[in-house]
Amino acid sequence: xxxxxxxxxxxxxxxxxxxxxxxxxxxxxxxxxxxxxxxxxxxxxxxxxxxxxxxxxxxxxxxxxxxxxxxxxxxxxxxxxxxxxxxxxxxxxxxxxxxxxxxxxxxxxxxxxxxxxxxxxxxxxxxxxxxxxxxxxxxxxxxxxxxxxxxxxxxxxxxxxxxxxxxxxxxxxxxxxxxxxxxxxxxxxxxxxxxxxxxxxxxxxxxxxxxxxxxxxxxxxxxxxxxxxxxxxxxxxxxxxxxxxxxxxxxxxxxxxxxxxxxxxxxxxxxxxxxxxxxxxxxxxxxxxxxxxxxxxxxxxxxxxxxxxxxxxxxxxxxxxxxxxxxxxxxxxxxxxxxxxxxxxxxxxxxxxxxxxxxxxxxxxxxxxxxxxxxxxxxxxxxxxxxxxxxxxxxxxxxxxxxxxxxxxxxxxxxxxxxxxxxxxxxxxxxxxxxxxxxxxxxxxxxxxxxxxxxxxxxxxxxxxxxxxxxxxxxxxxxxxxxxxxxxxxxxxxxxxxxxxxxxxxxxxxxxxxxxxxxxxxxxxxxxxxxxxxxxxxxxxxxxxxxxxxxxxxxxxxxxxxxxxxxxxxxxxxxxxxxxxxxxxxxxxxxxxxxxxxxxxxxxxxxxxxxxxxxxxxxxxxxxxxxxxxxxxxxxxxxxxxxxxxxxxxxxxxxxxxxxxxxxxxxxxxxxxxxxxxxxxxxxxxxxxxxxxxxxxxxxx
Numbered sequence: 053x054x055x056x057x058x059x060x061x062x063x064x065x066x067x068x069x070x071x072x073x074x075x076x077x078x079x080x081x082x083x084x085x086x087x088x089x090x091x092x093x094x095x096x097x098x099x100x101x102x103x104x105x106x107x108x109x110x111x112x113x114x115x116x117x118x119x120x121x122x123x124x125x126x127x128x129x130x131x132x133x134x135x136x137x138x139x140x141x142x143x144x145x146x147x148x149x150x151x152x153x154x155x156x157x158x159x160x161x162x163x164x165x166x167x168x169x170x171x172x173x174x175x176x177x178x179x180x181x182x183x184x185x186x187x188x189x190x191x192x193x194x195x196x197x198x199x200x201x202x203x204x205x206x207x208x209x210x211x212x213x214x215x216x217x218x219x220x221x222x223x224x225x226x227x228x229x230x231x232x233x234x235x236x237x238x239x240x241x242x243x244x245x246x247x248x249x250x251x252x253x254x255x256x257x258x259x260x261x262x263x264x265x266x267x268x269x270x271x272x273x274x275x276x277x278x279x280x281x282x283x284x285x286x287x288x289x290x291x292x293x294x295x296x297x298x299x300x301x302x303x304x305x306x307x308x309x310x311x312x313x314x315x316x317x318x319x320x321x322x323x324x325x326x327x328x329x330x331x332x333x334x335x336x337x338x339x340x341x342x343x344x345x346x347x348x349x350x351x352x353x354x355x356x357x358x359x360x361x362x363x364x365x366x367x368x369x370x371x372x373x374x375x376x377x378x379x380x381x382x383x384x385x386x387x388x389x390x391x392x393x394x395x396x397x398x399x400x401x402x403x404x405x406x407x408x409x410x411x412x413x414x415x416x417x418x419x420x421x422x423x424x425x426x427x428x429x430x431x432x433x434x435x436x437x438x439x440x441x442x443x444x445x446x447x448x449x450x451x452x453x454x455x456x457x458x459x460x461x462x463x464x465x466x467x468x469x470x471x472x473x474x475x476x477x478x479x480x481x482x483x484x485x486x487x488x489x490x491x492x493x494x495x496x497x498x499x500x501x502x503x504x505x506x507x508x509x510x511x512x513x514x515x516x517x518x519x520x521x522x523x524x525x526x527x528x529x530x531x532x533x534x535x536x537x538x539x540x541x542x543x544x545x546x547x548x549x550x551x552x553x554x555x556x557x558x559x560x561x562x563x564x565x566x567x568x569x570x571x572x573x574x575x576x577x578x579x580x581x582x583x584x585x586x587x588x589x590x591x592x593x594x595x596x597x598x599x600x601x602x603x604x605x606x607x608x609x610x611x612x613x614x615x616x617x618x619x620x621x622x623x624x625x626x627x628x629x630x631x632x633x634x635x636x637x638x639x640x641x642x643x644x645x646x647x648x649x650x651x652x653x654x655x656x657x658x659x660x661x662x663x664x665x666x667x668x669x670x671x672x673x674x675x676x677x678x679x680x681x682x683x684x685x686x687x688x689x690x691x692x693x694x695x696x697x698x699x700x701x702x703x704x705x706x707x708x709x710x711x712x713x714x715x716x717x718x719x720x721x722x723x724x725x726x727x728x729x730x731x732x733x734x735x736x737x738x739x740x741x742x743x744x745x746x747x748x749x750x751x752x753x
Contacts, residue, residue, distance in 0.1 A: 097188055097192070097317065097319075098319070098323055098326060098327065098364075098365045099364045099365045099368050100192060101192065101313060101314065101317060101319075101327060101330075101365070102326075102327060102330040102364075102365030102366060102368050102369040103365075103368040103369060103371075103372045104192055104195045104196060104199070104313070104372075105306065105309060105310040105313060105327060105330045105331045105334060105369050105372075106330060106331075106334035106337075106368060106369030106370060106371065106372030106373040106376075107195075107196070107199040107372045107373070107376055108195075108199060108306070108309050108331075109302065109305070109306035109309070109331055109334035109335045109337075109338055109369070109372075109373040109376075110334065110337075110338040110372060110373035110374065110375065110376025110377040110380070111199060111202050111203065111206060111376055111380070112279075112283060112302055112305045112306060112309070112335065112338075113298075113302050113335065113338035113339050113373070113376075113377045113380075113381070114206045114210065114338075114376065114377060114380030114381055115206065115283070116283050116286070116287055116298060116301065116302060116305075117210075117298070117380075117381055118206070118209050118210060118213055118380075119283070119284065119287035119291070120287045120290050120291045120298070120468075121213045121291070122213070122287075122291065123241075123287055123288055123290075123291025123292055124291045124468070125213075126291070127233070127237045127291060127292055127293065128225060128229065148211040148212075148214050149208070149211050152207050152208070152210065152211040152379075153207060153378060153379035153380065153382065153383070154204065154207055154379070155375075155379050158200065158203065158379075159200055159204075162196055162197075162199075162200050163197070163200065165193075165196070166193040166194075166196040166197045166200075167193070167197075169189045169190075169192065169193035169196075170189070170190060170193045170194075172189055173185075173186045173187075173189035173190040173193070176189075184318065187317075188317055188318075191313075191316060191317060192317075195313070199376075203376060203379065203380070206380050207379055207380055210380050210381065210382075222464065222467060222468065222470075222472040222473075223464065223472055223473065223476065226460075226464045226467055227464075231461075234293070234457050234460055234461065234467075235454060235457040235458065236457075237292045237293045237457070238292050238293040238294050238453035238454065238456045238457040238460075238501075239450045239451075239453045239454040239457060240292065240450070240453070241288050241289055241291070241292025241293065241294055241453055241506075242289070242292075242294060242446075242449035242450040242451070242452055242453030242454075242501075242504065242505070242506055243446045243447070243449060243450035243453070244288050244292075244446075245285045245288050245289050245294075245449050245505070245506055245507050246444065246445040246446030246447070246448060246449035246450065246505050247445075247446040248281070248284070248285050248288070249281070249285055249445065249505070249507065250444065250445050250446065252278065252281060258300045258502060258508070258509055258510050259282065259286075259299075259300025259301050259302075259303050259304035259509050260299075260300050260303050260304070260332070260353070260509065260510075260511065260556075262274070262304060263303055263304060263307040263328060263332050263354060264353065264354060266307070266311070266328060267325045267328055267329065267354055267355065268604070269604075269728065269731075273311055273315075274304070274307050274308040274311040274312075274328070275308060275311070275312070276308050276309050276311070276312040278304075278308055279304055279305035279306075279307070279308030279309060280305065282301045282304050282305060282507060283301050283302075283305050285301075285507035286298070286300070286301035286507040286508045286509070287301075288507075289501065289506045289507050289508045290468050290469055290508055291468070292453070293453070293456065293457060293460065293467045293468060294452075294453055294456055294468070294501040294506050294508065295456050295459075295466050295467070295468070295470070295494060295497035295498045295500070295501045295508075295513060296469070296498060296501050296502055296506060296507070296508020296509060296510075296513065297469055297508055297509035297510060297511050297512030297513050297514075297515075298339050298469060298508075298509060298512060299335065299336055299339045299340070299509045299511040299512055300508060300509020300510060300511060301507065301508065301509060302335035302336070302338065302339050302509075303331075303332045303335040303336060303509070304335075305331075305335065306330075306331030306332055306334050306335035306373075307328045307329075307331040307332045307335075307354075308331070309331055310327040310328050310330055310331030310332075311324065311327070311328055311331075313327070314327040314328070318660075320704055321706065321724070322701065322704060325355065326355070326361075326362050326365055326366070327365070328354065329350040329351065329354040329355045329362065329366055330350065330365050330366050330368075330369035331369070332349070332350055332353075332354045333346040333347050333349055333350025333351075333354070333366050333369060333370050333373075334346060334369040334370050334372065334373030334374075335373065336349045336350075336370075336511075337369075337370040337371075337373045337374045337377075338373040338374060338376065338377035339377075339512075340386060340565060340568075340569065341374060341377065341378065341381075341383070341385060341386060341568075341569075342374075342564070342565050342568040342569060343367075343370040343371055343373075343374040343568075344370075344564050344567075344568055345561060345564040345565035345567075345568050346370040346373065346374070347363075347366050347367050347370040348558075348560050348561050348564045349556075349558065349561045349565075350366045350369075350370070351366060352558045352560050352561050353556055353558045353561060385569060385571065386471065386474075386569055387474065387475060387478060387545070387569040387570060388475050388478065388479065389570070389571050389572075390478050390479060390541055390542075390545070390570070390572075391572075392538065392541075392542050392545070392570065392572045392574055392575050393538065393574050394538070394574055394577060394578065395535075395536055395537055395538050396536045396537075398536055399536060399537050399538065399578075400577070400578070400581055402525075402529045402533075402537060402543075403543075403546060403578040403581045403582045404581055404582070404585055405525070406522060406525050406526075406543060406546060406547055406550060406582050407550055407581060407582040407583070407584070407585030407586040407589070408585060408586070408589060409521060409525060409547075409550075410518055410521065410522075410547055410550030410551045410553075410554050410582060410585075410586035411550075411554045411585065411586040411587070411588070411589030411590040411593070412589065412590075412593075413491070413495070413517060413518070413521055413551060413554070414514065414551055414554030414555040414586065414590040415554075415589070415590045415593040415594060416495065417495050417498075417499070417510070417514060417517065417555060418555070418590070418594055420495065420496065420499040421498070421499045421502065421503055421510065422503075423499075423503075424499045424500060424502075424503025424504065425502075425503040427440070427503070428440050428441070428448050428452070428503055428504050428505065429441050430442070445505045446505075448504050448505045449504050449505030449506050451504060452500045452501055452503065452504025452505060452506055453501065453504075453506065455497075455500045455504075456497045456500055456501050459493050459496065459497045459500075460497075462489065462493055463486070463489050463490045463493040463494070465490040465493070465494050465516060465520065466490075466493050466494055466497040469512050469513070469516070470490075470494060470512075470513070470516040471512065471516070473490065473516065473519075473520070474515065474516060474519045474544070474548065477519045477520060477522075477523040477540075477541065477544040478519070478523075478541045478544050478545050479541050480523070480539050480540045480541040480544075482520075482523060484524055484527045484528070487520045487521075487523045487524035487527065488520075488524045490516075490520040491517050491520035491521045491524065494513060494516050494517050494520065495513075495517050498510065498513040498517075510555065511552065511555070511556070514551045514552055514554075514555040515548045515551060515552050516548075517551055518547040518548040518549070518550055518551025518552065519544045519545070519547055519548040519551075520544070520547075521547050521551070522540075522543040522544040522545070522546055522547015522548060522550070522551075523540045523541070523543060523544035523547070524540075525543050525547065526538070526539065526540035526541070526542060526543025526544060526547075527540040529543065542575075542578075545566060545570055545575060546566070546575065546578045546579055546582050547582070548566060549562040549563060549565060549566035549579050549582065549583050550562060550579075550582040550583050550585075550586040551586070552565060552566075553582075553583035553584075553586050553587040554583075554586035554587050554589070554590035555590070556587075557587050557590065557591045557594075558587065559580075559583040559584045559586075559587040559588075560583075562579070562583040562586075562587070563576065563579045563580060563583050566579055567579060604731055605694060607693075607730075607731060607734055608692060608693035608694040608697065608727070608731075609692050609693075609694045610692070611692060611693050611730070612689065612690050612691065612692060612693075613687055613688070613689050613690070613691050613692070613693060613696055613710055613720070613722050614689035614690065614710075614720070615730075616693060616722060616726050616727060616730050617689065617710045617720040617721060617722045617726070618640070618641065618720070618721050618722075618723075618726065619712075619718040619719070619720060619721075620639070620641070620644060620645065620718060620719060620721050621717065621718055621719070622644065622645040622646065622647050622653060622709075622718075622719040623635060623644050623645065623646050623647065623657065623677045624647055624677065625646065625647055625648055625649050625654070625676065625677055625678040625681075626649075626676050626677070626678070627676055627677040628673075628675075628676055629673075629674075629675040629676065629677075629680075632657065632676075632677050632680070633662060636657065636658075636659045636662065637659065639659075641707060641721060641723045641725065641726070642658060642659040642660075643656050643657070643658045643659070643706065643707035643721060643723060644656065644657055644721070645709040645719040645721055646677050646678060646681035648678065649678070653686055653709045653711070653719055654678065654681055654683060655681045655682045655683040655684040655709065656681065656682055656684055656705065656707050656708070656709055656721070657677060657680050657681045657682065658682070658705070658706065658707060661680050661682070662680075682703075682705060684699075684703055684705065684708055684709060685699060685703075685708075686709055686710070686711045687699070687708050687709065687710045687711065687720070687722060688710070688711060689710055689711065689712075689720060693722075693727055693730075696708060696722055696727070697724070697727060700724060706723060706724040706725070707721060707722065707723040707724070708721075708722050709721060710722055
């Protein structure tokens, strides 16, 4: 009898365990069912994708900076490594590693989130639209893990470079460089870049204009391998002494990565444009440690619009890019904090004059850059220009590097990006003659480096040119009005922003960049005056001098839909899914008009809509054409192409049905691809007659 007492307790515990297990099983089943109902439409994924693109833009900025450090170290000689070791600075290496921006919290937070997304992607049952969810979750998780895997080795490499002499102070090191090396290094660098880019003409350019064109044309295709190649070529150019900037290649690389990721994720054309802007803005944020300026750059220069739906992905991308670059490159600001104040209200007049000067300088920069490019491509006068055009790209770029090396004897600011001298100008430590000479020679050297075939951006050289011009202008103003004007360093800072704003025709970008870099609220009023005037003046002068060619908008507004549309047989509403699939896959446009049950045009069906159902065999007998059709307004054949594209954007589709006369068995169909081919054909026709397909304002950002 004594052994019977515990039996009820054991039974209760077993019953409790069974109920708990049943509840856990039910909860797990509910979670699995909920995961199977999960949807990840493009707009909801876009902010996450923007943040991931920002991570890789920050990594690209870190890799690019270290590549420049590597080639700079090769240029200045490996002897410094032995000298460093001989001084017993291995302790400094350990200190660099201990103070590096490791940020273990990135791995602590990011790894579980990415692994959780992978587990969720594995748990979701395949079939139908769930396949798209599984693919997007898996890709984003793997990209996040890849960013973490790259981040920590890159931090270690940056710490190594900071100790073993690859981070040079140009004003201290350049005077000790042998004269023959000052000529040989940029020449060999130009030749190496020319050989590297010889078979890749599409990678030539400054970086930013190519991204603007991709977004403007709606193609949104920038292959990632070209972005990597451009980063390598630009690192060689800058590291060997060529006069170019870092930001253009970073913008191009970030946008190219974004283009590849967006296309794999299956984003729409509009979402791809936003993602390209995310990559470009994150590149600027990472390069200058200025997240607000990067976000403004993406919206003002790349997208050219400020809408609420683009804010979150672009801002998340800029924040992510800045966090990564701060960990790799350090958190110290690019510009040293210099005290600044507006001495008097009348000083605004002086800043207005500085704006006029910056606008004229930017215009001269654009004209000279295009002039050098045309000269090296055989479109200049005399016998030398055609002879140069027949030479290999390596020879032309090497000649441009040699000319840059010669100019470096006259002004050290010509060498590389020249950013070391901006701080000296901001602190008022450069004499007037040095500032004037540096401004002119930096402008000429950058045009020679890039125009001859070198690789790099124009954004930062414009900042150096503006800083030198502003410092010289401020020196004169302060000399004549010492009591009512600030020191020359204040004008150097504002001139830097004015030149950037003028070259890009982006006053907000110039304002926000210098506001962030200076860290001083009082500088905003002079910046607003100078950047606005400089940008407006350069825009006016450039457009006035540009050839009067029809823009894309002009061409589309003057062309009716009937001139571009195709005539296709519409699909009856009751067409089974299997037959519809065959028709779509064999159609030229990948889109077909669909009739309703009364025989009137209802809308269209696109091949992209088959993604959600083509693997699920069970739905084939259940669906017909009318189930998949997207109801759309019917275009008039007399409507212009610009109106048609606006309707496509509003409906987020790539094709629209066009009305035809009663009794006609076919229906009109206008596709975005047909409009794009029409524009390309028109530009090619204009180009064959000697007209430029793009105006200078579109090609010189």
